[in-house]
Amino acid sequence: xxxxxxxxxxxxxxxxxxxxxxxxxxxxxxxxxxxxxxxxxxxxxxxxxxxxxxxxxxxxxxxxxxxxxxxxxxxxxxxxxxxxxxxxxxxxxxxxxxxxxxxxxxxxxxxxx
Amino acid sequence: xxxxxxxxxxxxxxxxxxxxxxxxxxxxxxxxxxxxxxxxxxxxxxxxxxxxxxxxxxxxxxxxxxxxxxxxxxxxxxxxxxxxxxxxxxxxxxxxxxxxxxxxxxxxxxxxxx
Numbered sequence: 001x002x003x004x005x006x007x008x009x010x011x012x013x014x015x016x017x018x019x020x021x022x023x024x025x026x027x028x029x030x031x032x033x034x035x036x037x038x039x040x041x042x043x044x045x046x047x048x049x050x051x052x053x054x055x056x057x058x059x060x061x062x063x064x065x066x067x068x069x070x071x072x073x074x075x076x077x078x079x080x081x082x083x084x085x086x087x088x089x090x091x092x093x094x095x096x097x098x099x100x101x102x103x104x105x106x107x108x109x110x111x112x113x
Numbered sequence: 114x115x116x117x118x119x120x121x122x123x124x125x126x127x128x129x130x131x132x133x134x135x136x137x138x139x140x141x142x143x144x145x146x147x148x149x150x151x152x153x154x155x156x157x158x159x160x161x162x163x164x165x166x167x168x169x170x171x172x173x174x175x176x177x178x179x180x181x182x183x184x185x186x187x188x189x190x191x192x193x194x195x196x197x198x199x200x201x202x203x204x205x206x207x208x209x210x211x212x213x214x215x216x217x218x219x220x221x222x223x224x225x226x227x
Contacts, residue, residue: 004156013168015131026184031213033215035217041219041220042203042217042218042219042220043157043203043217044217045215045216047216048213048214053205055212055214056212056214091156091157093157095213097213098144100162100164100207101147101159101162102212102213102215103159104156104157104158105156106155106156109154
């Protein structure tokens with residue numbers, strides 16, 4: 001079974017530029033998550049989708065972050081404009097509700113300079 | 114609201130010694146509990162999970178954890194540390210109400226000394 005795929009793995013941008021991350025979840029997983037992990041901290045949930053609907057985006061900085069999940073499969077997370085404090089790893093994860101376990105991708109590492 | 118607390122951001126053990134990583138949770142409903150491991154430059158990998166079946170849960174790589182409701186704890190142990198166990202370990206809690214929201218602790222970095 002293929003795992004959660006993310007791209008790009010690494011990205012360096014200047015502040016005020018924009019960036020987009022893509023995620024393809026495990027086939028058949030209805031729930032998709034985007035987490036932000038700042039160095040030395042645990043993952044923090046940014047947004048949770050159930051199929052193509054948003055379940056929780058309470059911690060998403062909506063003035064600069066946006067996410068969508070078209071057709072309930074792939075998802076894109078966008079940051080515009082980026083700030084220095086957005087430097088982090090952006091982890092995509094998916095879950096099969098029946099099994100209650102989330103599976104993570106390798107992460108997209110963002111450095112804002 | 115649910116939360117997890119991991120005591121000790123850094124733990125060092127000698128190779129062959131017992132590994133004990135502490136996790137305490139707070140939840141108003143019976144939770145699901147998880148331990149994940151993160152190696153450098155990688156995503157999080159599931160070590161084990163508790164989903165209200167047996168209180169002693171065995172995971173991969175010789176790790177196990179025991180759910181203790183009276184102590185609200187879910188500590189991770191391994192009898193004998195190996196150099197390859199050096200990594201960051203995260204405890205996580207999820208509710209069982211169907212929203213499947215996962216809250217992660219701040220992590221414990223395990224260092225194994227030769």
